[in-house]
Amino acid sequence: MTTTEMPVPPEPPVAPHGDTLVAEAPNLWAPPPAAPDRPAVLVEEAPALRTAGQALGIVGALLLCFVVQFTLVGALKHERDQSQAHTDFRVHLANATAPVSALTEDGRLIESGTPVAILEIPRLGVREVVGEGTSSSALASGPGHLRSTVMPGQAGTAVILGRRAGYGGPFAQVNKVVPGDEIRVTTGQGEHRYQVQGVRRAGAPQRHVPAAGKGALTLVTADGPYFMPTDVLWVDAKLTTEVMPTSGALPSFAVPDNERVMASDLTALVPVAVWALVLVAAAFAVVYLKQRVGRWQAWVVGVPVLGTLGLTLADHAAALLPNLI
Template identity: 45%
Template sequence: MTVPSASTYIPAIALQIVAVVALGFIVQVVLLSQLQHDRDQQTLYADFRADLAHAVAPVGQLAPPEPPGVPRPGEDATEVEEPDRLMAFGTPVAILEIPALGLSEVVLEGTTSDVMRSGPAHRRDTVLPGQEGTSVIMGRRTTYGGPFNRIHTLRPGDQITAVTGQGEHLYEVIGVRREGDPLPEPARDGEGRLTLVTADGRPLLPSGVLRVDAELVSDAQPAPARSLTTASLPASEDTLATDDQAWYPLVLLGQALLLAVAGTVWVRNRLGHWQAWVVGIPVIAALGLTAADQVARLLPNLL
């Protein structure tokens, strides 16, 4: 029996890896991303409702202070303080409801592609919903539940409700704008605005950015001092940005896929086809779907 050479194995393995990742990516985007979004939203909703009930829901950029640290010998306990810390990425900050769309979503902190797999996200260099100033919330149009897939249908006067640690806040839509459209008048002192942001154009083929502006019609709440500004916001949190941090796990997963496919080929040649299918396919499928999930992080965060 003739044993295939390494020069035959390598192209075959490469093609199998590409096919597995491509198939996994399609399954991930079409089916599993929706399930992941729904699961995450259920968990986040329960967590945020508990935070509201215990009056510990965030109201600014900084995380709640930790308990005082343990003083060193000869040090006064009152002098031991934790430094100010920015709120962690993915922290629930609000519940966004749009009755005209039947939408109810937990809003997370940080607009990276990774965070926005779980739901709409609050841009960290803006105030929280309900506060004086303009709050920006970004959401995906198609993948991972596509929570903002129909915000372009909103009309002036449609209501938007946001629930935060400062209470319930009511907005009314004032318009939908695309790139090149005139900007609305800036909010005056003591007023609040909300801007919803998503991708414009065909699904998965964005032609720009779409925004929905709404004005706060309930009382504006004070905004705590902010330490994070627009100039210091990472590029990964901008509109249509990608998450470069996905490359590191993706490279490792690619290596694992290479070993899994090579091992499956070895088992097939030594033990038989059925043994290779039974052992190799579940492993390759799991690695392929995980790799596809990381590939999705490399897509623009508004898709």
């Protein structure tokens, strides 16, 4: 009887040194193959986008400094300057040396910002020291007397300019006075009282033109939205107390261009350029510090330094805006 032979399984392969080789099972837990590299164009765009973002951040920081300076810090500066001017003017009144003319005794212009009067509007709760001169820089400290007009209390029309929004906005509410309201002005010649005749805007005729030997007062500020004025607003009032001797005023052509109504102070261009260069140099120094020392150290040093320089630059740049804003 023939026996059927069973197939013999193949022997496992033998390694060169006699070890048996075992076939490895596929690894089901192996990580997926790595994603292909990103296109080179995306890598090249990243630095440009980062630079643009940093530039926008710097511009935004400068605009923020400008807004903070013009509103919050400017209001504090206005209060500080007013306090100092009030003290100085009281001393001049006590010593009978308060100016009563646009010129000094030797014929020179009174220095811009010199206290010449105290203006009070009871209805609005306004009490401000008035300085001589109406440039944008001078009006940052408070209302200013227009040099081409007589001093308050004298025969003729005295004109006082004041800001509506920035640096404390002392004339922010003058449009709310009504005919019959009282305005008081104290100068080196005493206290003078005026009666409001009305508020007028562009195109309206002056309500009160003083006759010869009579006195009047006009308050001037911006009209329209607070930080985007559209025109000029006037408040006219007539003098109801005794007229004081007139010491004279500058002719209109002698008034500097930067002291006219809604004028900008172009003399601020030089300090703006200088402080801008200082700010750029400081920014480069902070970047260098970041590369050499570290990010946090650069932040600790850079934020107060760049913030201070930014506010200083904004203060000078604000003088380039119309003086009644």
